Amino acid sequence: MTRNRPPNLPLPRFALGLTHAGLWAERLWRGFWPFLSVLMLALAPILLGLHELVPVEWVWAFAAGFALVLVVTLVLGLRRFRRPVRAEALARLDAALPGRPIQTLMDEQAIGAQDPASAALWRAHQARMAARVANAEPVAPDLVLTRRDPYGLRFMAALCFVAALLFGSVWRVGSVVDLAPGAAQAATGPSWEGWIEPPRYTGLPTLYLNDQTGEVLQLPQGSRITLRLYGEVGQLRLTEEVSGKPLERPDHPEQTVEVTRSGPFEIEGRGGRGWQVVMLSDTAPQVEIAGAAETRAGGQMVLPFAAMDDYGITGGRAVIALDLEAVDRRYGLRTDPDPRDPVVxxxxxxxxxDRREFTENLIEDFSQHPWAHLPVTITLIAQDAAGQEAETLPFGTALPARRFFDPLAAAVIEQRRDLLWSRDNATRVAQILRAVSHRPDDVFRSQTAYLRLRVILRRMEALQRFGLKPAQQEEIAQALWDLAIMLEDGTLSDALERMRRAQERLSEAMKNGASDQEIAELMQELREATQDYLRQLAQNQQNEQDGERQAQEGESLQMTQDDLQKMMDRIQELMEQGRMAEAQQALEEFQQMMENMRVTQGQGDNGQSEGQRAMEGLAETLRNQQGLSDQAFRDLQEQFNPGAQAGESQQNEGRNGGEGRGQSHEGQGQGSRQSGTGQDGAQQGEPGETGEGSLAERQQALRNELGRQEQNLPGQGTPEGDAAREALDRAGRAMEGAEEALRENDLAEAIDRQAEAMEAMREGMRSLGEALAQQSQPGQGSQEGDQRARNQDPLGRTPGSQGGVDTDESLVPGDDVYRRARDLLDEIRRRSGESDRPKVERDYLKRLLDRF
Structure with a gap:
């Protein structure tokens, strides 16, 4: 039977209290959610200030309607609400537990109380129920109102209220009291508020007029003052002189004034205020040329300038006009020029x-313009956001452009200028060019350039018979420009001729007073040409005969690369100091010395030891494997980019540096792809000529050659020799895997296996070199050292079998070569991620990362 007295239950702390509080929340929410929803809907427009935008009659009508609804919902909520008691909380908590243990603890044993066994069983049952009660947890209230609010009206009301809190203000609730009839007038009288909006381009913030405590307002020109007057019409009036025009209705509730001049701005009436407005005029921008115009080595004009404005420069332009009065009107410039518009x-x-004050450089290339190197006037114009412009005084200078140091190229450029100056000069230009090319063998270094000039002459003479048109004039001028570029840069393949050309161009630049940047560029070109010449001498050494030929040529000049570097540094130092005569003399001595230098003839293969022959054979095999891997990589590129055949892709660069020209790599052996590089789209290799089958055959041939070299490898029995053979075994297995991948047309797998083969071959060559070094005796080492000294070129390098060079110095300083390799790889990754580097350099670095 059940007892009605409250039991002493072993409930956890707060379990019954939280459950009881949940019942309160549940019944309050179910009873008063309509009242809360209507209340939030009523407060939302007040927080947003919508009651200030509509007539006061509408506001009170809506207020009365909402008040009625609030009363109805409140009454309905009070009728539905039932105050929860503790017994209901116990019942809910008991229902949430298995077996209703709370009710069990409140019961008493009805029968069998006198029976000890039955009483013990009842106590055990109550103990088990007490354990369940001890683990009881609070029961969460049921706040779901889906049945009572199927359309989610409570969520709509909550959304409106949250939006009003975010975008409105709680202080607007107090303004509702002012809407009572006569309340505002009785309390504070008429009111007003205003805002000051400076022009957007100034970047200044909007100001609240009521917060301006001073008597003087400094406002930018063009600022807009918006004013709102509240109360009866006529109680407040606006008087101002800042707009420059009279107001139509000074007592209108809404006024907008634009500041165009300084003057008073006053709100007359009860609670009004006044200010003296000082207009800050928008000053015109300023621009000036910050230095003389310079010419870069490539021909670009660099003109520094400085600009400033109170709120920022928004644009500008440079106007370049021909200064006809300053032109030396001689030769082809004697005739009147064709009309041309100024360059902008x-x-x-x-x-x-910040664009309010800055310094920049105007960089433009006017090398092909008809006014190149002629007197011009440069006028800079700057503009601000208000549309005001400022310009500099015309700056007179010779229009900077590319300089041509080759005499024939300079002559062609001069005649091109005369042709662009006036179409009437066409006959004269043709005659002069014919006179220049009268004896082509004495003038032209390239027969291609001479033939191109003859074609241009015939074209120009044919066109001028019927009158040269502007389009034809531009066509001939472009052809003459291309011819001058060919004459200046040339297409030389001979290293000695290229070095002579670099020396001549440097000499001409010093004589003609070129800029320091141009001289530095030409000096760098001379350094590169000298290196190419030395490499050419090293390659020609293998084709020369020892003995009588060297005796006839006289004593050869032996010198180190440091000596050459010191001589060229000395020439550059003299030029930087302005001692051009001494620099010219030093350059002539350098040129004579380089032309007289010869390379000592080596002893050839007859004087080589077995170890040296093995090393050279492995090096040759490694180069061939590298070339084969390059070929497979290009074929893989063509699979994903069919238009990049024969190396035409701009990202495909051969070992010779042929970017996008379809040049094959060195050391590819037979069957390598052949391609032309003619100007007219020369022949490309036929499709299928070098397919995966031929690559697999070449890979098999390389594997067989490596096996033959491994059998004849010296150093057998030594740890270093055995390590070299083990590395070459790994290389052979990797080559076999690459061969199988090539036959299955899996180029990606083949490239991976080829990379493993090359790494193993390099390791084998290192081990073989250590074995040879340990086997050499002091006498033998001296003999081989003397032989290497006889085979060295003037820079101390040993030529290889295919024109390569070797050195005794380590290419990677330090003992930890692997750490050095990781550092180099990290540096390549860092540089490839720098966006300010040239695109060509970043593409090259990415190709290195893809390969290694």
Missing amino acids: ADLPLPITG
């Missing part, structure tokens, strides 16, 4: 940062 170039602006 946009001024560069800072991409980021």
